[in-house]
Amino acid sequence: MSADAPFALDPRLADDCFVVGELGLSRVLLMDDLRFPWLILVPRIAGLRELVELSREQQHEMLDEINRLAHVLHAITRPDKMNIATLGNVVAQLHVHVIARHVGDAAWPRPVWGVGERLRYAADERERVLGLLRAGLAVSPDA
Template identity: 55%
Template structure:
């Protein structure tokens, strides 16, 4: 069995927040949306159904935890969850907070305009707030 490695595209587009029991939690470096990505640390996963049932349950618990924390750190009107994998095949779940009138509203965030990277100080602040809230 091969060793877990984060897909290079995910590594390029995100910043690490912290590790939960199953997943790496990443912040999408796009200040237009409060957006986390959870990646189970197991090599070779493509679909949620590739995980055994108990790990699927753990994944959804961590997605729920991430969603609750995201809502507390960056309130939003609607939560979007997605495990698309059409471009990046490595299993990952997007947890995206949407606000009415945001840059992609009401359409999907994927493929909507160009990402607007966080300013460095804002990136550090957001990462720290998320890390602190997730660590509780």
């Protein structure tokens, strides 16, 4: 972690996701995979790799943001289960996955990682979903 370095989103996350907007601590991303309603929170702190590297106050803010995403995603998708995880085995930059799961989805009951081929959003569906998420979170992509 470096207080002097500017925050930069890991290129893999940038390539795989669309920006939903900015919360107090984190950037909110939508994974470009239509099979799973899948959001990712990335704290805007350069060099951050682990949740425990956040200050206690930042950890509480992160948990609040996770809860906020989970509630909005739940309201939009009515899932059977909400998966919330940090792994970082491929992308070391700290990021938290918030994934709405449905019985019978493409990976059920297994984790979503590495299952089948990703189905990218068509432009109209992507904009519809981003609009719902931005309204629910009260954010804009330029915030």
